[in-house]
Amino acid sequence: MSVSPPSTDPADATAPGEPPRWRGLTRAQRLGLVATFVAAGAAGALHYGGAAGIAAFTAATLALGGLAWLVSFATEALGERTGPAVTGVLQSTLGNLPELFVVIFALRAGEVVVAQASIVGSLLANALLVLGFTLIAGARAAPDGVMRFHRRLPNDTATLLMLAVFIIVLLGISGAANDRASRHQTEISAIGAVALLSVYVFWLLGYLRPRTGGVEPALATHRQAPHLSLAVTIALLAAGGAGAALVSEWFIAELEPAIETLGVSRAFAGLVIVAIAGNAAEHVAGIFLAAKGKSDLAVSVVKNSVSQIAVFLFPVLILISLAFESRLTFVIPPVQIGALFLMAIAVWQVTGDGEAEAFEGWALVALYVLTAVVTFYE
Secondary structure, three states: OOOOOOOOOOOOOOOOOOOHHOOOOOHHHHOOOOOHHHHHHHHHHHHHHOOOOOHHHHHHHHHHHHHHHHHHHHHHHHHOOOOOOHHHHHHHHHHHHHHHHHHHHHOOOOHHHHHHHHHHHHHHHHHHHHHHHHHHHHHHOOOEEEEEEEHHHHHHHEEEEHHHHHHHHHHHHHHOOOOHHHHHHHHHHHHHHHHHOOOOOHHHHHOOOOOOOOOOOOHOOOOOOOOOOOHHHHHHHHHHHHHHHHHHHHHHHHHHHHHHHOOHHHHHHHHHHHHHHHHHHHHHHHHHHHHOOHHHHHHHHHHHHHHHHHHHHHHHHHHHHOOOOOOOOOOOHHHHHHHHHHHHHHHHHHHHHOEEEEHHHHHHHHHHHHHHHEEEEE
């Protein structure tokens, strides 16, 4: 009988008297896990108990945010084995799982306005609100009050954003003109989705491959000893992904009663409430990383999330929606088109030079607040 050699992974070692499953977790992380599972259990109990209303919606929102944190935390632990560049991509991809499930269940329920507004809201929340607070935290952590990071990713993100905004503006103009192309919005959106996905794949391959002449700071692989075993990390990721799928369905089911009780529009619910709840992972990760002085990794997490929503998540959801009766397209209301266009310019202006002061972060946050206020009163 063959005997497996002992593990050399430092995270696999267990302190005397301590269960292996808790090894490497801080007290705050353990409390976060417990709070997340309690919130998810409460959301499930209220949902299946027929307690529709603000209480059930609040529990589902807290659970969704907690699961987004869990996915982000587990992905960061996995990223300790790969380096900042891959960590940023993984954290952004898996961190968008709650948003993916929320939109799918919204489409299945026929809530196209909520689904569409939540995607646009995710773009605005990450590119303005989250990035803004990340720049503020990074600037405060910097000795001279200026957060510095490599310029390649911000400029790449600006290009990808403008590509997505291009097809959105084009279809918006076509719809307003009521021309022949406006009768084929679904077909054009599907073709556009494939085009955006192809660009994203080519960009991602180039981003993860170091360029000739040295490795860029955002792509440098400064690996550290993993503080969690691989088995525990994968288990947490699986639990977070499965939990996000369940809670997203409950969240959408409780959304309708909550909208009626709160007296807000579906556009505002999707643009602000759903977007923020579904992107809690980026809210926490980017800001905390910037506060620790990890500027390149912080920008990588947030900017990768913006890029993925624009040219990966949105196109993928458009293609998935072809299987539903309610179809998702790139056609959005004029106010949201204007907000996305101005957001793309603002993000490029603030981050294109590779440095930012705190006031620039506050400017991005202010833009998000103004957009939310306009949507609230529409």
